[in-house]
Amino acid sequence: xxxxSPTELARCLRTARALQRYLDGEADDxxxxxxxxxxxxxxxxxxxxxTYRAIKQALHGRGNVDELALxxxxxxxxxxxxxxxxxxxxxx
Amino acid sequence: xxxxxARPGSRGVTDQPAASSDDRGNTSSAAFARYVEPEIxxxxxxxxxxxxxxxxxxxxxxxxxxxxxxxxxRFDGAHPxxxxxxxxxxxxxxRMRTRLPxxxxxxxxxxxxxxxxxxDPRSAEDVVVDAQFEAVxxxxxxxxxxxxxxVVQLVDVDGLSYAEAAEALGIPRGTVMSRLHRARAxxxxxxxxxxxxPHRSLP
Numbered sequence: 689x690x691x692x693s694p695t696e697l698a699r700c701l702r703t704a705r706a707l708q709r710y711l712d713g714e715a716d717d718x719x720x721x722x723x724x725x726x727x728x729x730x731x732x733x734x735x736x737x738x739t740y741r742a743i744k745q746a747l748h749g750r751g752n753v754d755e756l757a758l759x760x761x762x763x764x765x766x767x768x769x770x771x772x773x774x775x776x777x778x779x780x
Numbered sequence: 781x782x783x784x785x786a787r788p789g790s791r792g793v794t795d796q797p798a799a800s801s802d803d804r805g806n807t808s809s810a811a812f813a814r815y816v817e818p819e820i821x822x823x824x825x826x827x828x829x830x831x832x833x834x835x836x837x838x839x840x841x842x843x844x845x846x847x848x849x850x851x852x853x854r855f856d857g858a859h860p861x862x863x864x865x866x867x868x869x870x871x872x873x874x875r876m877r878t879r880l881p882x883x884x885x886x887x888x889x890x891x892x893x894x895x896x897x898x899x900d901p902r903s904a905e906d907v908v909v910d911a912q913f914e915a916v917x918x919x920x921x922x923x924x925x926x927x928x929x930x931v932v933q934l935v936d937v938d939g940l941s942y943a944e945a946a947e948a949l950g951i952p953r954g955t956v957m958s959r960l961h962r963a964r965a966x967x968x969x970x971x972x973x974x975x976x977x978p979h980r981s982l983p
Contacts, residue, residue, distance in 0.1 A: 708957065708960055708961050708964065709942075709957065712935065712941075712942065712960075714941065714942050735977075735978055736968075739968055739971065739977045740964055740968065742913065742977075743917055743936075743964060743967055743968065743971075744936050746910075746913060746914045746917040746918075747917065747921070747932065747933075747936035747937050748936060748937065748939075750918070750937050751825065751937045751938060751939065753821060753824055753825055753828070754824075754834060757824060757834060757837070757838050758820065758821060758824055760838065761820050761823075761824060761838060761841050761842065761845070762817070762820055764842055764845065765812075765816065765817055765820060765845050768812065768845060768846065768849045769808075769809035769812055769813060769849075
């Protein structure tokens, strides 16, 4: 294993601290730019970022929701507002 | 869906002066349609993560909708999703008081692990490797401590921001971040152990 300079090590550690926020789109612009620049040149951190992206992608695909349940909930929601309109119409 | 026609003598917007803004002139129904109905999918996703049983998730969202409807007149229109997630969280907590706390139970069922890749243009090898990757990720997720698993599900599966996940769980944003960090690191460790990603370590 090649030795890392203290500066390189510090950059890797700083990237590791911000990586999750960066991948989730929650890092501020300056941090995001700094992380992106480091990932371009550091293979080690780049591989790690690639793995976390793949994990996020694998999980994102599991977000299917039951459309029938959603339709029922929307109908229920509509019934709430419908009941108000009906009560309005009942007023003299 | 929303009736906007003036009905003399009826409650709501009809007696408001024409100069009133839309926000001020809206009825409860209009505000509900504007702020709440677009968030029903998110509410159901989050509810499904919190309670896991589909029927319970629907009940939880229904209760949340009723509470939101009753409170809509007091809602200022800022950050409707955060407002609704707070209602959902409080509703969930109230329901838990009279029921077995499912959030703290061991995962009861992991029966939805179908790797459906119909119509996928990738090569057979890629599909197999990706399926292995996904299977390890899903197993690793299920093996996480509940409080860590729920955060990953809210952010990665349900698509909430850190702030929204914090709102849904009633915990600080920093706690969301630290749980997420630990959870993903554990998932990655499982992938390394399975030989699906390279090991990486700082000297």
